[in-house]
Amino acid sequence: MSKKIPIIHSTAVVAESRLFRIEALEIEFSGGQFRQYERLARNASMGAVLVVPMLDSHTVLLVREYAAGLHRYELGLPKGKIDAGEDSLAAANRELKEEVGFGANRLSHLHTVSLAPAYLEHTIDIILAQDLYPEKLLGDEPEELEVVPWNIYQIDQLLATGECSEARSIAALYMAAEYLRKC
Amino acid sequence: MSKKIPIIHSTAVVAESRLFRIEALEIEFSGGQFRQYERLARNASMGAVLVVPMLDSHTVLLVREYAAGLHRYELGLPKGKIDAGEDSLAAANRELKEEVGFGANRLSHLHTVSLAPAYLEHTIDIILAQDLYPEKLLGDEPEELEVVPWNIYQIDQLLATGECSEARSIAALYMAAEYLRKC
Incomplete structure (x- = not known):
């Protein structure tokens, strides 16, 4: 069984290039813990x-x-x-x-x-x-x-x-x- | 047998965040073709x-x-x-x-x-x-x-x-x- 999915409170693009975009996320876990995450997205990608x-x-x-x-x-x-x-x-x-x-x-x-x-x-x-x-x-x-x-x-x-x-x-x-x- | 490895003519950091660093590379292949590449490095990573x-x-x-x-x-x-x-x-x-x-x-x-x-x-x-x-x-x-x-x-x-x-x-x-x- 999956846990309750964390809540993303904010998303901000912190860096960007021709191909990539780095996002900073503020995430709250179901137990109440907060964390800053970074994730990388690919610009204009269809898979x-x-x-x-x-x-x-x-x-x-x-x-x-x-x-x-x-x-x-x-x-x-x-x-x-x-x-x-x-x-x-x-x-x-x-x-x-x-x-x-x-x-x-x-x-x-x-x-x-x-x-x-x-x-x-x-x-x-x-x-x-x-x-x-x-x-x-x-x-x-x-x-x-x-x-x-x-x-x-x-x-x-x-x-x-x-x-x-x-x-x-x-x-x-x-x-x-x-x-x-x-x- | 491996081909002759391409030459990286220049490396520039084009974007950077807390965790990631995006580099733009100018690469020359052994056949004479040039390409712009981007690669992503992880800051301060030991593996x-x-x-x-x-x-x-x-x-x-x-x-x-x-x-x-x-x-x-x-x-x-x-x-x-x-x-x-x-x-x-x-x-x-x-x-x-x-x-x-x-x-x-x-x-x-x-x-x-x-x-x-x-x-x-x-x-x-x-x-x-x-x-x-x-x-x-x-x-x-x-x-x-x-x-x-x-x-x-x-x-x-x-x-x-x-x-x-x-x-x-x-x-x-x-x-x-x-x-x-x-x-």
């Missing part, structure tokens, strides 16, 4: 998608992409923002074409995950893409992404490379592997 | 830990905690910041005592994950806690956290509750379950 593209029953297509937050290349799942007028399945198919060079005849929503719900409002839809066909769309990537096929049932070995750290990609791979095992 | 506390061979102890980013209660793993003078194992044991009311005789580092490496520099150490004993420390939580025992081999059912969305917790549960299966 995002993370795609699990299956080339065959066990081969997932990963991409190696520069990650500015860590200033290194990261091996993970293709992803991107949902554009205006798109639903998450259409966005997943477009990102797949742009980043991996495939479209999918079958797209399934597996789950929606959050990143750090304590201070981020961001969520991302995890979309399983199956029955792929070659199709390349030009995206806004600053360089061609390297596509790396991987056995989805060998997630341990992927983690051991030290190149895959993103919790969203790791969670999505485990979820997809469990889903596929049951199919 | 964070996420704890997977095992009460017995299959029971993990989850906590139900208010998540301001989503303004709802979230069911997930206990976590917190590493304090000055602590390593991640000591931080995990302290957070476990504060949030769950147990200490652990056995603490193992499973993996370090990132949240959104494209624009966040945050990472979190995942610590498996075993051989628990009751010990309560007073933390800075605004209210007592509800502790919810869960079968770690029933992650599907946990996701189906709709209360557990955090990718880090989901990834950590799958990783711990896989690790424990092999023990």
Whole structure:
């Protein structure tokens, strides 16, 4: 059973950039305690998608992409923002074409995950893409992404490379592997 | 093989709050493309830990905690910041005592994950806690956290509750379950 949700008494934008907005919240918990919180919102965001593209029953297509937050290349799942007028399945198919060079005849929503719900409002839809066909769309990537096929049932070995750290990609791979095992 | 890492030509703080700092980066990719990126850093952070506390061979102890980013209660793993003078194992044991009311005789580092490496520099150490004993420390939580025992081999059912969305917790549960299966 959920507790009574705390009351947000005030919200103020304390800092803002092109992409982000930091809000300060004054929050009262049901027991009477007050706290100052900060949370981060993304400006003009319509959500995002993370795609699990299956080339065959066990081969997932990963991409190696520069990650500015860590200033290194990261091996993970293709992803991107949902554009205006798109639903998450259409966005997943477009990102797949742009980043991996495939479209999918079958797209399934597996789950929606959050990143750090304590201070981020961001969520991302995890979309399983199956029955792929070659199709390349030009995206806004600053360089061609390297596509790396991987056995989805060998997630341990992927983690051991030290190149895959993103919790969203790791969670999505485990979820997809469990889903596929049951199919 | 990794590509040649892009060059960061300039870094400027474009917005800052009590907890966060937003940086604008000018980045040159090895192919000659330039891009403006924004990344978010956490002020005065020494890292964070996420704890997977095992009460017995299959029971993990989850906590139900208010998540301001989503303004709802979230069911997930206990976590917190590493304090000055602590390593991640000591931080995990302290957070476990504060949030769950147990200490652990056995603490193992499973993996370090990132949240959104494209624009966040945050990472979190995942610590498996075993051989628990009751010990309560007073933390800075605004209210007592509800502790919810869960079968770690029933992650599907946990996701189906709709209360557990955090990718880090989901990834950590799958990783711990896989690790424990092999023990």
